[in-house]
Amino acid sequence: MQGIFQKENTDKSLKYGIYRHLPTYEKIIRNLVSFFIKKVIFLDVIFSYFCYNIKKQHPGGIRMSKKNLIAGQSGGPTAAINSSLYGVVSEALKHTEEIDHVYGMVNGIEGFLNGTVLDFQEALPGEQLLALTWTPGAYLGSCRYKLPESLEDPVYPKLFQKFEEMNIGWFFYIGGNDSMDTVSKLSRYAEKIGSDIRILGEPKTIDNDLVNTDHTPGFGSAARYVASTVREITLDACVYEKKSVTIIEIMGRHAGWLTGAAALARKYVGDNPLLIYLPETDFDVEEFLQKVHAAFEKNCNVVVCVSEGIHDKDGTFICEYDSAAGTDAFGHKMLAGCGKYLENLVRSRLGVKARSVELNVSQRCSAAMLSGTDQQEGILAGEFGVQAALNGETGKMIAFKRQSDSPYSMKCTLEDVNVICNEEKTVPVEWITEDGSDVTEDFIRYARPLIQGTVNVPVGEDGLPAFVYRK
Template sequence: MKNLIVGQSGGPTAVINSSLYGVIQEGLAHSEEIGHVYGMINGIQGFLKGKYMDLAELDSQTLTALRTTPGAYLGSCRYKLPENLSDPVYAELFRKFEELSIGYFLYIGGNDSMDTVSKLSRAAEIHKSSIRFIGVPKTIDNDLILTDHTPGFGSAAKYVAASVCEIGLDASGYEAKSVTIIEIMGRHAGWLTAAAALSRKFEGDNPILIYLPEVAFDQEDFIRRIEKAFETKNSLIVCVSEGIHDAEGKFICEYTGSAGTDTFGHKMLTGCGKYLENLVRERLGIKVRSVELNLCQRCSIFSQSLTDAREAALAGSSAVEAALKGESGKMVSFVRTSDEPYELTCSLEDVNSICNQEKKVPLEWITKDGTDVSEEFLTYARPLIQGNPAIPMKNGLPDYAYRR
C-alpha cells in the first residue's frame, strides 16, 4: 500500500488550508488504498531536507481549525526545480519518495507550483516511477488558465469588496472634497482589483474609477477624471492595481523609485497608491490619502468566503480521487455549469498547459475608457464571495490552527 504526500507552495491564501483539509479528509478516508497521509514541511524545498510530518497526528480540533486558518499550515517555499530533468536533484527526490513509499504526490499552489508538478510528473518517466502527481490550484490572483477561477480568489475578492465599501463609508462622512486611493494586489492580472466593483450599492456609487494592469494608465487622464467626478460627488474612492503601468509599460510605482530617499539616503520604495496620492495632492491641492490593502487581502479569516472555502476543500478531495484513479500530471480545475443558480463541477487539466501561463481579465470585461469593469465581471465574481464561515473562537479571536 502506497502513501500520500501533500505540500503547499507560494504565497498563501485565506483558504489554502481548506484545500489541505480536503486532502487530509479524503486521504484518510481511503485507508484501503492509502497508507499514510504525509505533509511536506516548507514544500518541496523542506522535503529535500527531510522535513515532513504524518498528518494522522492532527487532532479533530486542529483539523476543523485548518478551515479557518490563513497562511500555509505546512509552511511554504518559493523553489523552482531545474529545467534539466536529468539534474541530480530529481534523483534525490525520487529516492526520498521511494524511502517513504510515496504513491501520490499532491501540491497546493499557483503557477510556480504547477511548474513543480509538471516537472516531477515528467521526471517520473525518466526515473521509471509510478507516483501520481496532481496539482491543487491556489492563488488570490485568479490567474491560472483552464479553470473558471482559483481557490483563494473568492475570499480575497470579498475582503477587497467589503473593505472598499467600508473605507468609502468612513471617508464619505465629511463635507470637504477628498480622494481616497486604494491599492490592491495583482501585478499582472487585475481580477482582485476588479472585485472592488462588487462593493457598489447603487448607480454612481464609489469606487468612481477602477484601474487594472490589463490596460495602460494615463496620469493626465486620471487627474482630469478626478476633477470631473468632483462635479457630482465630494468623496471619491479610486481603486488601482499595484501593477498599473503607463503606455510604455513602466510601472506607476517606479515613478517613485529613483528619487525617493530618506534622511540617510536609503532608497524608499512605495507603491503606486502612495505615488498617486502625492500626485493628486500636488496637482489638485485637496485632501487625499492612500490605503494599501496589503497582506490582509490574502489572510483575513473574518471575511473568508464560505463558497471559496468549500470549493478549496473540494479541490483538495478531488485531487486525491484523481490520483487514486491513476491520473498524473494534472491540475484540478473548476468548470462552472451555471451562473444562476451558481453551479460548479471539478475536472482535470493537463498541468503542462497551465504552468507558466497567466490568465488576465478579458478586455471585453473592461470598459472602453479603461476605468471600470463590466456587468459580465460582476456576474462572474458575485457567486464566489457568498457565505460566511462558522469560525471557532477563543479569547475573542479566531482559534487558528498552529503547527508548533
C-alpha cells in the same frame, strides 16, 4: 492374476480383452477432457470479469501494497489554501486499504529536501483536522523554491530517492503558477524514469490568474475582503463634505481580478469607488487626473482603486515613476508604491486632500472575510484530486468549470498541468470599460457568486478565532 495385461494373453485374448474395453476408456477420456475444458472456460470467464472490474476501478493500475501520500503548500498563502489541504488529507484518510500514511511537507519542496516532514495522523488527530478549514495562512508553511529547468539536474534523483525511502505513491502540491511549474517538472521526470508516483496540482491563488479554470480557491475570499474593505473605507472617507481623494492600492501584478472585485462594494449606480484601474490596460497619468477632477461632480469624496501593476503605454510600472522596484526569486518585480505616487500627484496637481491605502497581505489572510463558497470549493478540489490520483491520474491540475451564474454551480475537472504552468489568465478586455477606468456588469456577474456564504469561525476562551497551529 488374470487380466488383459497378463503376458500369457494370446492375440485372441487381446482382441477380446483390450478391444472389448476401448469404448469404455474412450468415454472416460472424453468425459475428463470435457470436464477440464469446461473448468478452464469457466475460470477464464471469471478471471476476465475480475480483470475488467479491476481495470475499470483502477485505470492507472492496481497497487499490490499500501503506499503513502504526501502534500505540500507553496507560494503566497490564502484564506482557503488550508481548506484544500483539508480536502486532500481527509479524503486520503478514508482510503485505508490503499493509503497507509498521509504526510505533509513542511515549507514545501524545499523543506522536503531538508527532511522536514510531519505525519497528519499524529499532528492533527480526530476533530483537530477540521480546524484547517477556517485557519488562514499555510498550515504546512511555504517556500519560493524553483526547481531547475533541466531534468538532468541532480536535485530530481535526490527528490525521487526520498520519495522511494518514504514509500510515496501520491504527491500533491497546492499553489499557483510557480507551484504548477513544480508539478509539471516532477510529473515529467517521473514519466522519464518510469516512476508510478501520481503527481497532481491543487490550485491556489488570490490573483485568480491560473489558466484553464473558471477561478481558483483563494480568490473568492480575497475578493470578498477587498469589496468589504473598500465599502468600509468609502464610508469612512465620506464623513466630511470637503473634497478628498482616497486611493486604494490592491494586489495584482499583471492580472486585475482582485482590483475589479472592488466594484462589488457599490450599493447603487454612481457609488464609490468611482474609478477602477486594472493592469490589463495602459494607464495615462494625465487622463487619470482629468477623470478624478470630473468625478467631483458626482461626489466630493472620490475613492479610486488601482492594481499594484498598473503601467503606462510603454510598459513602465507607475510605481517605478517614484522608485526602483526589486525582484523576487522567480524574477518577478516586487511592486508597491503606485498608490503613494498617485496620492502625491493628486495633492500637488489638483490641490485637494489625498490619501493612499495599501491593502497588502490582509487581502489574503482574513478569516473574517472567508467566503463559504471559497471554503467549500477548496475542500471539494482536494477531495476530487485524491479520487483522481487513486484512479491513476497524474500530471494534472484540478480545475473548475462553471455550469451557470444564477443559480451558481460548478464542477471539478482535470487539466494538463504542462499547459497551465507559467501561463497567466488576465481579465478579458471586454469586461473592462472602453476608457479603462471601470469593469463591466459581466465582470460583476462572474465575481459575485464567489464571495457568497459566511463561515462561522469558532472563538476561543480569549475571545479570538480558534485557529490551528503547527507545533
